[in-house]
Amino acid sequence: MKFLSILEYLYTKACASCSKPVQSHGAFLCPDCYLKLNPRMGPFCIRCGEKIPRGEICGSCLTKPQFYTGISIFEYEGSARKLITSGKYGLKRWVFSSMGDFLADIASIIEWDYIIGVPVTDVAWRKRGFSHTDIVAKRIAANLQRRNRFLDDCFRKRDSQPQAGLTKSERLSLTSAAFIQRKSIPQGRILIIDDVITTGTTLRAFSKALKKAGAQDTAFLTFAKTEHTN
Ligand SMILES: [Zn+2]
Numbered sequence: 001m002k003f004l005s006i007l008e009y010l011y012t013k014a015c016a017s018c019s020k021p022v023q024s025h026g027a028f029l030c031p032d033c034y035l036k037l038n039p040r041m042g043p044f045c046i047r048c049g050e051k052i053p054r055g056e057i058c059g060s061c062l063t064k065p066q067f068y069t070g071i072s073i074f075e076y077e078g079s080a081r082k083l084i085t086s087g088k089y090g091l092k093r094w095v096f097s098s099m100g101d102f103l104a105d106i107a108s109i110i111e112w113d114y115i116i117g118v119p120v121t122d123v124a125w126r127k128r129g130f131s132h133t134d135i136v137a138k139r140i141a142a143n144l145q146r147r148n149r150f151l152d153d154c155f156r157k158r159d160s161q162p163q164a165g166l167t168k169s170e171r172l173s174l175t176s177a178a179f180i181q182r183k184s185i186p187q188g189r190i191l192i193i194d195d196v197i198t199t200g201t202t203l204r205a206f207s208k209a210l211k212k213a214g215a216q217d218t219a220f221l222t223f224a225k226t227e228h229t230n
């Protein structure tokens with residue numbers, strides 16, 4: 001076996017969606033499953049990434065924007081959903097490394113000073129042994145030669161939010177208190193990375209926690225997003 005063939009053999013992985021063998025070079029899906037990724041179709045609000053009928057900014061971002069920009073690439077269905085669940089529950093770190101490689105180009109068009117993954121809870125950390133969002137964020141920073149801009153281990157998500165002193169509406173939605181700060185963060189614009197957005201409440205609460213801790217502004221980039229109607 002030639003040296004390159006051995007390398008190829010060693011680095012052949014299974015498709016994160018259907019488990020067929022995939023050659024390396026950063027691929028995490030086989031060609032068939034790549035075709036089953038559904039890019040989200042706009043127009044989108046440039047601040048929060050929600051689909052809007054027309055224009056550039058949605059009604060709620062016109063009055064109270066939480067992010068200076070927000071981008072989610074794929075619909076959370078088909079291959080995108082399968083690869084995220086197989087990465088998280090199958091404990092496959094490489095799925096998230098590949099996701100970071102994939103997202104790096106898009107992250108390069110957003111202006112940011114620091115990059116951070118949405119924090120996971122200690123329980124999730126212990127169960128998986130890693131923070132999948134940190135893997136993605138760190139890999140993006142490495143791809144863009146900005147390793148020193150990755151904010152590591154600055155926050156943890158609480159397993160449950162303290163209820164005392166919260167109003168009824170605060171109890172129904174996450175607040176910045178859902179996160180425990182462990183280290184100080186530098187001033188600047190912070191790009192938040194997550195694998196998927198569902199309701200957006202976690203991202204918004206984390207953005208609030210970052211701003212409370214001194215961040216100048218926040219943006220986000222996620223691989224996928226579920227569509228929901230309010
Ligand atoms: Zn596949």
Ligand SMILES: [Zn+2]
Nearest residue numbers: 045048058061
């Ligand atoms: Zn918006």
